Amino acid sequence: MSNPSLTNGNQGSFFGSFYMVMACLCFALMLVFVKFSGQKFAMHTYEITFWRVLFTLVILGGLSWIKGRDFRTNYPKEHFWRSLAGSVALFMNFYVVLHLPLATASTLQNTSAIFLGLLSIIILKQKPTPISWISLILGFVGVIILLKPTAGGDTFAMILGLVSxxxxxxxxxxxxxxxxxxxPAWRIVFYLSLLSTIISGVLAVFFGFTPINPESLLYIVGTGVTALGGQLLMTYAYQVGQKFVVATLSYMTVVFAILFGAWLFGERLDWLSLLGIGVIVASGILSGKR
Structure with missing residues (x-):
């Protein structure tokens, strides 16, 4: 007789929600490691990106090789363009993390859900539902609020975050x-990590690597471990949890980023920034409804 606890829908939902919250914690901690790497050791975007994707490439590639998985693909061109887009977005995202408060950087990264909805309408010719329209409009209103005129170089970083x-x-x-x-998902991530490692490695060599010491190595490993851990936990969350609940909880990364930003970096957001973040999060939650 099967164990009822293994097939109980409520328990599956609980673990799905738990895994997603833990994934969000990992992603927020990754942002912390990235920001500290830039502040404490003056690492630039390309070398931080290199160490982060190299870690995933080695671990994922090694495990896939041990399991005897087939690395060959019939769609090299499709993998290339997807990996190139992901690599560029990753460069931009890490630059934004180094130049903006963690919560703002995390929120701008999450605008990908808004653009995914918009691109699905434009490229895939999907017919938007009323909720989709409300989500898109709400999302761009939140972006406008968040991208209020700021001093210094923050405006450029915010625009770059939006492009990311x-x-x-x-x-x-x-x-x-x-x-x-x-x-399969592993092959998509593998080729992204492979191309990102090559591109970021070449750029890091050109701009110069920061000498590694035991302390900086901790932050490099921390970035890799939290990034990979977040990816795995997020995958498990979608496998066993209710999709809408899990997608909604994915915005906990922003909450953790606000807390870590205030605690570790003394970041304080004004009410208008918090309003913009809230509107964008609400838009992302709406976009997850069918």
């Missing part, structure tokens, strides 16, 4: 297309 969200939305669209072609 748009490119990430396109990359997720490509992931969807590759999945429909039968490509």
């Amino acid at each position: 969200g748009a490119i990430s939305g396109y990359a997720y669209l490509q992931v969807r297309e590759l999945s429909l072609l039968g490509e």
Whole structure:
């Protein structure tokens, strides 16, 4: 007789929600490690990106090789464009993390859900529902609030964060297309990590690597571990949890980013920024409803 606890829908939902909250904590901690790497050791965007994707490439590639998985693909061109888009978005995202408060950077990254909805309408010719329209409009209102005029170089970083969200939305669209072609998730992530490692490695060599010491190595490993842990936990969350609940909880990354930003970096957001973040989060939650 099967164990009822293994098939109980409520228990599955609980673990799905738990895994997603833990994934959000990992992603927020990754942002902390990235920001500290730039502040404490003056690492630039390209070398931080290099260490982060190299870690995933080695671990994922090694485990896949041990399991005897087939690295060959019939869709090299599709993988290339998806991986290129993901690599560029990652460069931009890490730059934004180094130049903006953690909560703002995390929120701008999450605008990918808004752009994914918009691109699905434009490219895939999907017919939007009333909720989809409300989500898109609400999302862009939140972006306008968040991108209020600021001093110094923050405006450029915010615009770059928004562009990163748009490119990430396109990359997720490509992931969807590759999945429909039968490509497994591990292979999609592997080729993204491979191309990102090559591009970031070349750029890091050109701009110069920061000498590694035991302390900086901790932050490098921390970035890799939390990024990979967040990816795995998020995958498990969607496998066993209720999709809408899990997608809604994915915005806990922003909440954790606000807390870590205030605690570790003394970041304080004004009420208008918090309003913009709230509106964008509400838009993302709405976009998850059918």
